[in-house]
Amino acid sequence: MSEAISALAAALGDGSVEVVDLTHTLDPDFPVIVLPPEFGQCARFRMEEVSAYDGRGPAWKWHNISMNEHTGTHFDAPIHWVSGRDVANGAVDEIDPAMFVGPVVVIDCSEGAATDDDFELTPEIIAAWEAEHGTIPAGSWVLMRTDWSKRRGAEYLNMADDGPHSPGPTPAAIELLLKRDIRGFGTETVGTDAGQGAHYTPPYPAHYLLHGAGKFGLQCLSNLDRLPATGAMLIAPPLKIKGGTGSPLRVLALVPQTTASGDRT
């Protein structure tokens, strides 16, 4: 075993690196994005019992499951958006698997999102974060923490007569992240864009700009409050769906534990 892998195995073994699950449970009643009804809709997660140690299969239990590629905690590939339709290797089965494991930084917007449902991640917030933690390294996942994952029921999509209200990035913020050559951008909300993201120029800037640039998206993440601002590693491999535009997935973070003195191990 190489030194790095041995060290990681030891750290996982003694708890100095913790595995944090950033995934919501796939549940039939978990919210999905709701589009105007004349558009095609995102299928909800569904599970049908095939047998349960009974006449349909005496010694085994199993289910048929069905869902959209973008149901639950999920990954967005570049070809998900029209701007990324011609990106080379832009489908989930074509993406270099090395892209599925990488460093992650977390920008904490939870304070602002607690008082403003339409809280925006702006270049100024990113600049302030970089002043404290250093420039966002190229190849990083950037996650926007809002604590939105703690919301339940109708509070999550937060639908109103004028559409959903949830936090997200401005176009300028995404442009800045692209300058940093990030790997992808992730959120706790139902999409990488703000609930009112349709009203930006371009509409849905996170989707439009990120995927146009061949970057990835992660949404419906949870437990972001358990990640440090820098220093964690994200493991986010989507299912290998032929021509898939995204996929539900289990997102894990390897998080170094702080010592009593506050230093990271």
Place this chain on the structure above:
Amino acid sequence: MTDKLLPPKKKNPQLRQRVPTLPPAMRSRAALGLTAAAARGAFCLQHCEECGAVQYPPRDACSSCLSVDLAWRETAREGKLIAETRIHASPDPYYRERLPWRSGLVQLEAGPTVLCHLHGDVGRGDTVRMDLKLDKAGQGVMIALPVERTPDMADDPQLRSLTADPKHRRVLITDIRSPMTRPLIDGLLAAGAAHIFVGESESWRRGSDHEAIAALDKVSVMQLDVSDASSVQRLAAEIGGKTDILINTARFVRPGGVLGADTVFAREEFETNALGLMRLAQAFGPGMASRTADGVNSAVAFVNLLSVHALSADPHYGAFSASQSAALSISQTLRAEFRSSGLRVINVFTGPTDDEWHQPLPPPKVPPKALAKSVLTALSEGLEDVFCGDVAKDLEERWRKDAKVLERELTGGGT
């Protein structure tokens, strides 16, 4: 005077629940004409096309001239009760539980004298109004009713055994988002329903009348998504033992034919309209079927709302029509499966409804209130097939006349 039906007392949990029994179900094929008429609330008898005789009981040939050219025709309902009897002993398990039972002979103005059940408010010598109704065995039987409505008339035990009256019963309406749910709730409460459960799917979407409906007296909003088996099973586990009437208002509809559309919306239409019905029947059906003899608030009916295009497709709503045909077919199998219990499967057919998915269509369109009224009529009259609105009535008539001609008309040209 009919004794007013009182709300049932709470059940004695030490007594065995009564097992459903059925009245005699055997009929000749000819006699099934009575059943077919009763199912839609018509009063039909055999009319001889050669000599004009009206006959009862139904036979394969005319009892006057032996012609086999017999047509089932709407017949005048008036008659005179010429004899009555009160039965105090019967070897039949169904009637034994319901003794004494009154029956009588009515001389119909149309000609024949018929043996029939008697409403409590009619007596010998009275002019009566005849009705054909489906009994618990799902067969057409006649009952003599008072000509004028009498107080609490529907509470008469003999009549109530032939209807699915909501009075004192507990009702589940499956979809709070259906525009007909609110008028249906109002109608059921006015008809004396004991409690109404209203299913709500995906409350996380908001946009339902949750607040207003949950605030109503005797109404509870429950989580229910007919497209999700676990959700249906969860609710059945909670209220399946006290669901006396189930009214399935859940419906998914999108315009579009077959060629121009993908199968995504079609799948949703089948998931909700056809498989949703199956899930509801699987989860609630057995419990309801076991409670059809459970006293005043026995389980009595499973109600589907179907497009009349279940009979013949509307190509402008191709996949939706297909889902409705599937649902109709499922309801027919359910009738077979519920037969031994006496649980009634009611189909209410409608033409285009006055809602967002039929918005550009010209009138006549069926308003939600009219549809709710048809459901209430079906329950209180004990019907099995109801056609609501002019479009549905017209299509049914044309379908009965010649299904192929109707198909040709609906698929372009020929009109």
